[in-house]
Each structure stands twice: as structure tokens, then as C-alpha cells.
Amino acid sequence: MGWRRLGVRGAELVPQARMSGPMPWVIAIMVALTAIALAAGLALGNAITSAKAEIEGGVTVQLLEPREDVRTREAKAAADALKRQPHVAGLRQVPQAELDALIEPWLGADVGEATNASIPVPALIDVRLDGPATPAKLKAIQQALTKVAPSARVDAQSGWLKPVFDAMISLQVLAIALVALLSFALAAAVLLAARSALGANREVIEIVHLLGGTDTQVARVFQRSIGFDAAGGGTVGLALAMVVILSIGRRFGGLGAGLVDSGALIWTDWLLLALVPLLSTLLAMLTARFTVLHALRKML
Known part of the structure; x- marks a missing residue:
């Protein structure tokens, strides 16, 4: 009986209108930025790997x-x-x-x-x-x-391109760091939203506990709601990121530069990009669950 009432009352703990509050759009922005940063890092990695493989055994002889x-x-x-x-x-x-x-x-x-x-x-x-x-x-x-x-002078092609590779590796590290920071920002946003919802519905949660509901059941309600919002926001964010990535890729493709062309994304890279909203949804749900459980232990 308590579980049924929790299902009825639990739906009121957090807003249930999908994509109506700020949280889905915050997640959409985070996912879009994460996907763009990840695509940049993957493209740089492809360019570095391809260029190094091409010029690793290259030598230039100059007759001065x-x-x-x-x-x-x-x-x-x-x-x-x-x-x-x-x-x-x-x-x-x-x-x-x-x-x-x-x-x-x-x-x-x-x-x-x-x-x-x-x-x-x-x-x-x-x-x-x-x-x-x-x-x-x-x-x-x-x-x-x-x-x-x-007058002959012998130079390894990889030698004079080393500063270029070092700069590209630095940019790749920056892209990876940006992905990590955006992940932390997403988790922080979900944490704040969950705490805000808990504070606004403290009386309702106490009633749910009196009716026999457990902390795990309450956390599941928050987790499910955040999961729906994260999935919707992640889908929108990925769509926005794809538009940006394809537009930038088309512009760079028109340059006809070998180093730029070698940085094209391969199918495994697109698969990783497609996993961004899924992983973001999982991160949001886990963050909401652990935040609610931790807060409920202190509340009651």
C-alpha cells in the first residue's frame, strides 16, 4: 500500500513536465560542449597519428x-x-x-x-x-x-615538425581537460537541482516515509525524473553538437591541407560521440541517486 502511495505522491516530488524546466536545457548545453570538445580532441589525435606515420621515415636533403x-x-x-x-x-x-x-x-x-x-x-x-x-x-x-x-644538408622531416606536434598535443590535452570539467559541471548542476527539490518537498518526503516509503524508493523517483530530463537534454545537445561539428568539418575540408584532412573523424570517433548523451544521462542519474540518499540520511 505504501509503495503505491509513494508512486502517486512521488510523482510530485520533482517537476514531471519533460523539457519544461531549466535542467534539461542546462544538460543540453553541457552535452553539446562536451561533444564538440571531444570531437576536437579526437580529430587532433587522428591528425597527429596520421602525420607521424607519414613523415616518421621522411628525410629531406638540401643542396645549398x-x-x-x-x-x-x-x-x-x-x-x-x-x-x-x-x-x-x-x-x-x-x-x-x-x-x-x-x-x-x-x-x-x-x-x-x-x-x-x-x-x-x-x-x-x-x-x-x-x-x-x-x-x-x-x-x-x-x-x-x-x-x-x-653542400648537402640532411634533416629529418619529423624534427622540424616537432613544435607543431607539441602544440597539437597541448590542444588535445586541453580538449580532454575540458571534457572532464564539463562532466564535473554537469554533476554539480544535477546535485544542486536534487538538493533544491529535496528542500522544496521536505514535508512531502516526510509523509512518504510515514506511509512506509524507504529512502531508496524516494531516491528512485528523483533518479527516474532526472534520467528523463538528462536523456531529452542530451539528445538535443548531441544534435546541436553534430550541426557544429559537421559545419566546421566542411569548412576545414575545403582547405585541402594534408594535415587537416588527416584529422577527419573515423567511425569509432562517431561512436564515442554518440555515447556522450548516454554517459551524461548515466552520470546525472547516479549523481541524483547518491545526492538524495546522502541528504535523506541527514534529514531523518
Whole structure:
């Protein structure tokens, strides 16, 4: 009999009109921000992993000889020497037209005539190793090239991109920290809402206890109501986040940059994003349950 009355009276403990109070919309905002932050962190992780795998064995050889005829001769001799190196899996001498296109934004459209006339542009050889570009391999390549191309300079591609990777990793850590902070904020919002509802319905709860209702049954009422609000708010928040993520992804996709393209979300990332409202609902329900149980033990 007491449990039936609890079911009737318990429905009055917290507002039952779904998506009518502030709590569902607060949760929607939290879920949207969490999903966006998580998507940013996942995209950065994908970009870092893809870029590192692509350039891990990349080496750039620059021929710094200012005289064009000597530079051309050294480039040919360096390419022949590189082919005989044991760890070289492939190489490509970058054409002059491609070099001109790379420096055109800084020197203007007449870069070809300018470089031929007064500005010597180093010859570049893109080398791919059969494994990571370790210091020992770089030293062996440098020693082999010094004999045939004194102006050769050997650089690991991963070396000059290290500051970029460090910055991207810092942003990824920031995104993860933001997800954690938003989770704490969501739990705090639910905690405050549950305490407010308990204080506003203290007399009703006392009557429920007199009718035989237990703390667990009262907590279940709060948990169920918060769960409905969190599920509705989480769904709305995820929908908003998807609109933002897809819009930003389309804009970045139009850049055509390799590092940006490698940061595209894969199917496992979308699955994690879909779990955000579910996990948020679970967090809200557990927070409401433990908050109510803890408060009831002090109340009675």
C-alpha cells in the first residue's frame, strides 16, 4: 500500500513536465560542449597519428650550393649515392617548378626569373627510409653525401615538425581537460537541482516515509525524473553538437591541407560521440541517486 502511495505522491516530488524546466536545457548545453570538445580532441589525435606515420621515415636533403651548374651536378651525385644506402627505400628529386610554386607566395609570380637571376634556391631531394629516421641513420647518410656533395644538408622531416606536434598535443590535452570539467559541471548542476527539490518537498518526503516509503524508493523517483530530463537534454545537445561539428568539418575540408584532412573523424570517433548523451544521462542519474540518499540520511 505504501509503495503505491509513494508512486502517486512521488510523482510530485520533482517537476514531471519533460523539457519544461531549466535542467534539461542546462544538460543540453553541457552535452553539446562536451561533444564538440571531444570531437576536437579526437580529430587532433587522428591528425597527429596520421602525420607521424607519414613523415616518421621522411628525410629531406638540401643542396645549398649557390652556383646552379655545381648544384645540379651535386644533386645528381647525391641521388646516386642515396640509392646505394642500405636504409633508403625510395627518393624523389623535387622539380624546380615545384620549388618555385612553394616560394611563390613570398616572392611573387615571377619567382622563376628572380631565383634564376639573383636568389639561389637549394635543390631538394625527398628521401623515404625503411623505418624511423634515427640519428644513426641520418649521420650515415650525411657522411655518404659529404664525399660527393659537400653542400648537402640532411634533416629529418619529423624534427622540424616537432613544435607543431607539441602544440597539437597541448590542444588535445586541453580538449580532454575540458571534457572532464564539463562532466564535473554537469554533476554539480544535477546535485544542486536534487538538493533544491529535496528542500522544496521536505514535508512531502516526510509523509512518504510515514506511509512506509524507504529512502531508496524516494531516491528512485528523483533518479527516474532526472534520467528523463538528462536523456531529452542530451539528445538535443548531441544534435546541436553534430550541426557544429559537421559545419566546421566542411569548412576545414575545403582547405585541402594534408594535415587537416588527416584529422577527419573515423567511425569509432562517431561512436564515442554518440555515447556522450548516454554517459551524461548515466552520470546525472547516479549523481541524483547518491545526492538524495546522502541528504535523506541527514534529514531523518
